[in-house]
Amino acid sequence: xxxxxxxxxxxxxxxxxxxxxxxxxxxxxxxxxxxxxxxxxxxxxxxxxxxxxxxxxxxxxxxxxxxxxxxxxxxxxxxxxxxxxxxxxxxxxxxxxxxxxxxxxxxxxxxxxxxxxxxxxxxxxxxxxxxxxxxxxxxxxxxxxxxxxxxxxxxxxxxxxxxxxxxxxxxxxxxxxxxxxxxxxxxxxxxxxxxxxxxxxxxxxxxxxxxxxxxxxxxxxxx
Ligand code: CA
Numbered sequence: 001x002x003x004x005x006x007x008x009x010x011x012x013x014x015x016x017x018x019x020x021x022x023x024x025x026x027x028x029x030x031x032x033x034x035x036x037x038x039x040x041x042x043x044x045x046x047x048x049x050x051x052x053x054x055x056x057x058x059x060x061x062x063x064x065x066x067x068x069x070x071x072x073x074x075x076x077x078x079x080x081x082x083x084x085x086x087x088x089x090x091x092x093x094x095x096x097x098x099x100x101x102x103x104x105x106x107x108x109x110x111x112x113x114x115x116x117x118x119x120x121x122x123x124x125x126x127x128x129x130x131x132x133x134x135x136x137x138x139x140x141x142x143x144x145x146x147x148x149x150x151x152x153x154x155x156x157x158x159x160x161x162x163x164x165x166x167x168x169x170x171x172x173x174x175x176x177x178x179x180x181x182x183x184x185x186x187x188x189x190x191x192x193x194x195x196x197x198x199x200x201x202x203x204x205x206x207x208x209x210x211x212x213x214x215x216x217x218x219x220x221x222x223x
Contacts, residue, residue, distance in 0.1 A: 001046040001116060001136075001159075002026040002177060006036040006062070007078065008054050012101070016049070019105030024139060024152045025112070028180055033057030040066055040073065043176065046116050047074040049108065050095075052086050060090055067094040074115040076108070113137075127162040129209055129220070132201055134162060143201065153178060154197045157190075161210060161220040170217040194218055 003020060007013040008031040017027045028043070030036050033056035040048060040062065052059040063075055077090040077098040087098050097111050117125070117137075127134040131144045139155055141148040150158065156178045161169065171190045179189060198210055211219045 001112075002028070002044070003112065004036065004039055004043070004045045004048045005029045006033070006048065006054065006059065007031065007051045009051075016105055016108065020109065020112075021152075023109050024155060025109075026156055026178060026180060031055065033059070033062060037062045037065065041069070041071070045073055047076065047112050049076050049078060049112075051078045052080075052083055052090070060086060060093060063090060063093050063095055074112075076111060076115065078103075127159065129162060129165070130207070132209065134158060141201070148200050150197070150200060153193055154200065157193050158197055158201065161218060165220045166222040168213045168216055168219045174217060190218075 001024070003025050005013060005017055005020070005027050007016065007029070010031070013029055013031065017029050020027050028039060028045075030039060031054070033054035035056070036048075036050070036054070037057050050059045050063060059077060063077070066073065066075070074096045075094070077087065077095045078101060079087045079090070079098055080101055087100075090098060096115050099108060099111070125135065125137045127136065131142075133140075133142050134155075135141075136159065141150055141155065141158070157174065160174065160177050174190045175187070178193075194210055194212075198208065201210075202208060209221050211221055213219055
């Protein structure tokens with residue numbers, strides 16, 4: 001699950017980002033309102049955590065513009081204690097929830113899970129291909145009854161591939177989605193992780209779920 005974190009207080013942002021990443025969220029962070037709007041309209045996020053007072057465009061105007069474009073991405077506003085009017089305005093503009101600073105990262109995570117769960121009806125909490133099952137809530141992966149242990153990145157990579165069976169995903173798309181947009185595109189991280197993931201989910205049979213599309217990227221085979 002991928003979150004856009006928009007927060008210009010570096011300490012808070014660092015703390016929140018770390019907490020989210022530890023729970024397996026992919027996080028893009030920006031401190032700038034204009035950059036935030038650009039990312040929110042060009043990338044796919046499962047949720048946006050949005051501060052109100054920002055350099056560049058402010059949080060409420062970002063929210064307003066997204067909703068005017070009928071962008072349904074779940075938004076949690078982060079407000080200061082004194083920003084009651086902004087909070088009300090934000091909810092009226094289509095924010096899904098809000099948190100008042102200071103807050104516990106655990107609470108943000110709980111609310112994000114709740115939002116993402118109810119946010120999109122078509123989002124299944126279990127992905128399946130053959131005897132491979134991936135539970136997105138518990139993060140358990142199994143082949144038949146045998147548990148498969150994956151690292152956070154491997155899990156996120158598998159989830160991303162499985163969400164679009166049959167579709168070719170380029171290395172850049174995978175990097176952006178699983179590692180974040182600011183990664184060096186010449187890295188071979190994707191290939192290394194795909195190799196490891198294949199070994200873990202394919203046991204010793206010849207069945208290969210993740211296909212290489214030469215010169216382009218990877219594709220999860222249609223079940
Ligand atoms: Ca701020």
